[in-house]
Amino acid sequence: MDLRIFTEPQQGASYDTLLTVAKATEDLGFDAFFRSDHYLKMGDADGLPGPTDAWITLAGLARETRRIRLGTLMTAATFRLPGVLAIQVAQVDQMSGGRVELGLGAGWFEEEHAAYGIPFPKEKFPRLEEQLEIVTGLWATEPGETFDFHGEHYDLTKSPALPKPAQSRIPVLIGGHGATRTPRLAARYADEFNMPFGSPEDSETQFGRVRAAAQEAGRAADAITFSNVLVACVGKDDQEVARRAAAIGRDVEELKTNGLAGTPAEVVDKLGRYAAAGSRRMYLQVLDLDDLDHLELISAQVQSQLS
Template identity: 80%
Template sequence: MDLRIFTEPQQGASYDTLLAVAKATEELGYDAFFRSDHYLKMGDVDGLPGPTDAWITLAGLARETSRIRLGTLMTAGTFRLPGVLAIQVAQVDAMSGGRVELGLGAGWFEAEHTAYGIPFPKEKFPRLEEQLAVITGLWGTPEGETFSYDGTYYQLADSPALPKPAQRRVPVLIGGMGKERTPRLAARYADEFNIPFGSAEDSGAQFERVRRAAEEAGRKPDDLVYSNALVACVGRDDAEVARRAAAIGRDVDELKRNGLAGSPAEVVDRIGSFAEVGSSRIYLQILDLSDLDHLELIAAQVKPQLPE
């Protein structure tokens, strides 16, 4: 079971804070550092000092880390043109020596678009389909050849399809609970399928839909990685769990139902329920980015108890 650190910087984090978390992620043996892609805070927080851009952040971290994977859950398809995003991700991949992964979603938070003057189209999912076709098409075009695409929303003509990522293939993550279009899209483009904040039961059902879609598309279902993102709130005792829950404005009982909360032993058991339905990777949503002891505790007392 891979454990990855997943942050929500729009809730309030500077680049220096994210750098400290990323360095701790690397030093403590976690597999990867991921971040959300949002420009507006959510809920009753001040959000200071303000938003940081996902791919600018990852570019900086690419030069200041050496081992961990770096990526997004999920880059908002509404924020960037696909050709520009393909260039950005390829460049950050080169800057990292081939450690980047691209989670791409349709975008959903209309308020942040309004706040920063970003168009919020109605037809988000069809646009996402074309974005994936353009990005993977640009990366997959052999050097010396050109790429063209004539879609409903995007048109490219004789693109040199440069630069190329350092990796032969940048892993693409797709996620969500849509029962029909989402599994088909994952079967066509995804290297990993992620379910954010879902139960083990719902995850198992959705994983099975993706596996069926992969077979129908002529892929082996096991060619995809299946993963979950869950908020983490782990403590050595009940008092520490309660303190960490209070720090992020959440209720302990609710976190135990919907996330990974409690003692290390409780969290290991909870992760096991996701492993049973096919998940092999957990993104630990860390909401209090000043609490590096939290990461140390999970690395020392949860990670060693999980199957390789």
């Protein structure tokens, strides 16, 4: 199972902090550094020094890392026009030498839209579907040809469909708990399907829905990578687990139930349950970005035990 580091910078992180975590991610052998795409803090965090833009951040990291994959869980379709997003992601892919992945979701946090003057449309899911068709269509258009799209929400005429990404295909991630529309969308567009903050049992059920939708669409289910994201809180002993849980304002038992919490042996065991459910990749939501010892422990005593 691949382990990837996932951060929530809207809770409070500067670019320099994110750069430090990304370099540690690379040095410690993790597969990728991902970040959320939000402009407003959630809960009791102070959010200082303020939000950082996901794709500007990843552009900087693209030039300051060499190996790790870089991406979003999830960019909100409400934040950017699809043509602009296609340009941004393709450019960052070029800047990274072909290491970018795009997680794209409908957008859900209404307060951040109000806080920064971003329209929050009612028909978010249909817009997401059009965005996926446009972004992937622009990237797939052959050089010298043009791309046209005439939908209910977006209209593109004779787009040169440039620039092209460095990769022949940028992996697209789609995720969520929806039982019908989400699997259908994943079957059509996703290279990876991510189940956020779900149990092994719920993950297995949702992965099954996506596989069924893929087969119905005439696509091989094994063409899609299945993954999860869970908050990580690992300690060498119970005292260290409790200290790390307190630092992020969470209860140990709740984390053990809903996240990846405990000693390395406990976490490896739980990862095995997700692997049995069909997951091949785990995004570790790291909430204390100043605790690099946490990443070192996971690398040395969890990641080292995964094949």
